[in-house]
Amino acid sequence: MLAAGVLWATVGPAQVFADSPAGPVALGGARILTGGLVLALVVLATRRDAFRTLTRSAWPPLLAASCATGVFQAAFMSSVARTGAAVATAVAFGVAPVSTGVVERIALGTRFSRGWVVGTCAAVLGCALVVTPDGPVHVDPYGVLLGVVSGGCYGVYTVAAKRLTGDRVDMRAAVSVTLLIGGSFLAPWTLSRLPDLGTARSLLVAGWLGPVTAALAYSLFVAGLRRVTAATAGTLSLAEPLVATALAVLFLGERMSVPVAAGSVLLLGGLVVVSIPGRPSRRPERAGGLPSAAADAPGVRVRTGPRRVRRGSA
Template sequence: MLAGVEQQKDRFGVPLVLLAGALWGTVGPAQLLAGPVAGPAALGGARILVGGLVLAAVVLATAPRSFRLLTGCTWPAVLAAAAATATFQTAFMTSVVTTGAAVATALTFGVAPVATGICERIALGTRLTRHWVAGTGCAVVGCVLVVTPSDGVRVDLVGAALGVLAGACFGVYTVSAKRLIHRGVPMPAAVAVTLLVGGSVLAPWTLAAVPGLATPRGLALVVWLGPVTAAAAYWFFVTGLRRVSAATAGTLSLVEPLVAAGLAVLLLGERLSAPVTAGAVLLLGGLVVVARPVPASRRRGAEARIRT
């Protein structure tokens, strides 16, 4: 009976994480479609600051007391998530500008499940299995192919490195959020705080870019990125993360490069060469192996360590 309940929770969580991933997959194409309205740091700061304000307003209107439950013992995880969020914005959006939306998103969210596994190993002591090592090796080969220069495909090595950094930040955020969930923290309030803190770090760049952000294109972009791809998407993600494991969430996040690549080809005219396409497929395939759901008994053991 208990197993059946857990499976129902998993099925309910899967579409929420997929929906969050699909919304995140629109960030890069939307950024390029709007044009250079602001620098990556300024745009990333505006995205999470506006998203944090929207989410905080919703929490204040529906459950204002939940902010009081962010006690001292939860702040290390909250601050780690906020730092990861702020770094992710600048790294990912810079990677989009230099490498293109499709390749940047494939690198970032291809690396994310591996980064999540490493973070789980460091933070929770989870043993890295043979299939994790095999999948990681497959993903590394895929990354090499993705960043290999070829005719008609623009891949900047610095931008690619920033994409990998953004993927690592996604892993830090996922594990931090999972720890907060198991401590019983109200996640909408926690997400609002992480977005606001991360946005405050990037506020100097955002304020300097207000003239560009105030243009019709800039406002339209911020309205999409803030309330939709930040406030709503993060809310969907942490709600789904409550019902699935971190590894499963990492696997489901791979919908993002698929959405981004499709939009980049359809709307932006980007082309994926044969080596880049093969590398992306190999990378994603390897990471599906890495993020294979763990047995229920092992997952319960990991969750017990999170609570301690």
């Protein structure tokens, strides 16, 4: 999960370094389309029957994740354009953990541990401090609304992907289809800027954004979803603004103010709290005495009843 967040955090700095003439929406569409195509080719080369695992029951969450992917790209980048990167990031990533937890509670009925609540509150507050701008802030109401929409889309995608991990589907095949369908929603903007996307700068940044920050990062994300709850994944996504801030300080010459430093510590502490698995007093057991993996997932409470003992048995 954290590895995916680190890779996603390089998207912004990569765009700054490349200074591509293509618009942000067109570049975002090219990113997920390229990532989906690369991942699909890898899946076909390693397991040809992978796409057959996408049965009829898998398509509802798959389509939900695809729609969330496409809408997130357009909404977030438009929010940045209207109200600035700081405000857009604060709104989107502040809403993302909460929306993920709420959607998971409604869709999957997952209960939240006390550690998740404390860690999430600390991480959200730290995120707000990390992206606090130094100068005057321009808050556009429509831009803020788009940031809320993008944060909600993140929650929908995470829960839909978590639902897919419970089915017997090849998750790499599922991610490639998600990226390709989501990218097709942005195809009008991508196709209209093909000349700009064909420049050396654009091709260079697309070579990093597509295969690495889309194909590889999303694969790592869904792999992590097998071991943690969707709510925990939403909170761990806040590693992205933390890493992005560190990259800006190290490579873009930005200074770390006192609020940003305090927010970084608070955000990092929240991520640590959420990442530590709880210690349930009793573990549910599977056949053969093996502990259930769900009992070890951070952010999950598992109820276990008293164990019945048959009289007269050894």
